[in-house]
Amino acid sequence: MNILIKNCNLISMAENREKYEPNIDIYIKDKKITKIGKNINPENDTKIINAENKVCLPGFINTHAHLSMSIFRETLDGYTLQEWLTDKIWPMEDKLTREDIYYASLLSCIEMISTGTTCANDQYFMAEDTIKAANKFGIRLQVTRTVNDVGGLGEQRIQELEELIKQYNNLYENITLNIGIHGLYTTGLDTVKKLIDMAKKYNLPIHMHFCENTKETQDIKSAYNVESPVQVLQEYFTETHNILAHAVKLSDEEIDQLSKLDVSIAHCPVSNLRLGCGVAKIQKMLDKGINVTLGTDGQGSGSSLDMFDTMKFAGLLQKGIFENSKNMNSYEILKMATINGAKALRLDKKIGTIEEGKDADIIILDLETETCKPTGNIYSDIVYNAKGNNVLTTIINGKVVMENREIQGINKQEIYEKCSKIIERIQK
Numbered sequence: 393m394n395i396l397i398k399n400c401n402l403i404s405m406a407e408n409r410e411k412y413e414p415n416i417d418i419y420i421k422d423k424k425i426t427k428i429g430k431n432i433n434p435e436n437d438t439k440i441i442n443a444e445n446k447v448c449l450p451g452f453i454n455t456h457a458h459l460s461m462s463i464f465r466e467t468l469d470g471y472t473l474q475e476w477l478t479d480k481i482w483p484m485e486d487k488l489t490r491e492d493i494y495y496a497s498l499l500s501c502i503e504m505i506s507t508g509t510t511c512a513n514d515q516y517f518m519a520e521d522t523i524k525a526a527n528k529f530g531i532r533l534q535v536t537r538t539v540n541d542v543g544g545l546g547e548q549r550i551q552e553l554e555e556l557i558k559q560y561n562n563l564y565e566n567i568t569l570n571i572g573i574h575g576l577y578t579t580g581l582d583t584v585k586k587l588i589d590m591a592k593k594y595n596l597p598i599h600m601h602f603c604e605n606t607k608e609t610q611d612i613k614s615a616y617n618v619e620s621p622v623q624v625l626q627e628y629f630t631e632t633h634n635i636l637a638h639a640v641k642l643s644d645e646e647i648d649q650l651s652k653l654d655v656s657i658a659h660c661p662v663s664n665l666r667l668g669c670g671v672a673k674i675q676k677m678l679d680k681g682i683n684v685t686l687g688t689d690g691q692g693s694g695s696s697l698d699m700f701d702t703m704k705f706a707g708l709l710q711k712g713i714f715e716n717s718k719n720m721n722s723y724e725i726l727k728m729a730t731i732n733g734a735k736a737l738r739l740d741k742k743i744g745t746i747e748e749g750k751d752a753d754i755i756i757l758d759l760e761t762e763t764c765k766p767t768g769n770i771y772s773d774i775v776y777n778a779k780g781n782n783v784l785t786t787i788i789n790g791k792v793v794m795e796n797r798e799i800q801g802i803n804k805q806e807i808y809e810k811c812s813k814i815i816e817r818i819q820k
Contacts, residue, residue, distance in 0.1 A: 393438070394419070394438040396441070397441045398417050400415075400416055400447065401416070402746065403770070405450050405744065405745045408747075409428075409747070411771075416428060422790070423790030423791070424752060425752050426749075441792075447759055448746065449755050450730040451509065451532075451730075451743070451754060451787075452507075452699040452729045453512075453737065454513065454686070454688055454697065455635060455733045455737065456515070456660055457688055458515060459497045460522060461516070461692045462499040464484070466692075468692060473605050473669065481692065490518050490520070496811055497521065497524075497525035497526070499808070500512075500525075502799060502802065502804060503691075505531070506780060506783065507781075510532055510743075511532035511739070512534070513570070513687070513733075513736075514535045514536070516538055519556055520560075523560060529788070529802075530788050530793060532743065533566065534569065535567065539553055539572055539583065539587060540579045546582075550590070557569055561594065568738075568739065569594075571591040571594075571597070571598045573600040573601075576624055577615065581616065591633075597634065597738060598629065598634045600637065602637060603641045604640055604664070605640065605668075606641055620643075622646045626649065626653070634654060637658040637689075638660055640664055647677055647680055647682070650680075650682060657674070657684045659672055659686055659728070660686075660687045660689040663689035665705070671709050671710075674709075674710050675720060678724070683735055685728055686702045686728045699780075704776050706720065707722065726771060753789065756787075757783060758784045759773060763779070781797070
């Protein structure tokens with residue numbers, strides 16, 4: 393079915409269009425955006441969506457998430473990152489089944505759709521079941537099987553990742569893959585070299601936690617016998633496209649060195665604060681021309697997948713730590729949540745902006761609310777005042793997956809109950 397969005401206020405994020413275009417129609421045919429303009433006449437078999445006084449944006453792109461960790465929401469208090477992983481999370485993860493992963497991922501898909509995220513970069517294990525959950529809705533997903541050497545199982549995990557790639561690479565139009573390295577502090581050089589070779593073999597990005605806190609940075613220096621973790625990237629990651637999650641503990645010199653490599657940063661401000669890691673120097677990265685994107689991390693540390701929260705914290709923190717209110721203007725933050733994320737995932741020719749010829753990943757916001765009125769600056773209103781529940785409609789790959797806040801074809805209560813039983817079981 394074709395879709396015609398009528399009379400929206402368009403923020404396309406496209407360089408070749410005006411930043412803000414009122415009273416615009418968007419025509420979607422065969423999953424693609426085929427025409428943008430005023431007073432478009434629909435063909436037969438066209439669904440009309442009246443978006444008068446509403447705002448259309450590209451769907452948000454979450455560049456660092458662990459969708460199966462929805463069940464670990466609010467398990468963090470009282471732990472450091474390493475304590476939380478080794479003492480709490482990893483023992484519970486050992487008890488997870490494929491069915492657990494499926495239902496936990498379903499819960500995250502519901503959360504993303506209802507808060508305007510249409511694409512996520514997921515790093516976990518049993519990825520087949522996360523793919524199954526994403527396909528139930530048509531969520532766009534870049535996925536991997538995370539590899540590390542914990543428990544001496546690095547080689548087995550490498551094999552599982554390659555099997556995943558062979559089975560799913562180019563199988564579904566909404567599913568892409570990357571090479572998941574948990575982190576340099578949990579993964580030895582021999583394993584890292586094999587994964588780099590795999591990235592080159594299949595021409596896939598690498599997605600890796602990097603310099604999230606002080607202990608991790610110290611562990612990398614010790615394990616790799618380097619003065620800086622960036623040295624490892626300079627020596628081994630020069631021929632790969634790399635998505636680095638967090639990058640909190642970097643000096644100005646290290647940021648300058650990173651700017652000369654093919655890297656995108658997945659900034660996860662909420663998770664970094666919850667874990668007591670600190671605040672990444674995002675403004676300095678932007679000043680050096682590094683592609684910075686936004687992520688939520690898993691709900692265990694990031695609490696939610698709501699990218700509105702992530703945008704707000706990203707902006708406030710960079711103004712605060714540098715004591716400069718001019719840092720991080722709101723339109724740039726929206727770019728981080730949309731087109732910058734698409735560039736990081738190598739999907740910018742398909743998504744990230746609302747343009748003719750691109751796939752139709754679009755969200756419609758209702759800002760006619762008491763928290764968003766009056767509107768002095770529409771971009772700031774979205775970044776600082778809007779919430780996930782301001783998302784009225786979510787369209788992914790030309791399919792309406794939520795309309796007027798209703799997600800069709802899913803029993804939410806059943807999924808809530810399933811996930812509650814999972815965490816009750818694995819906590820014993």
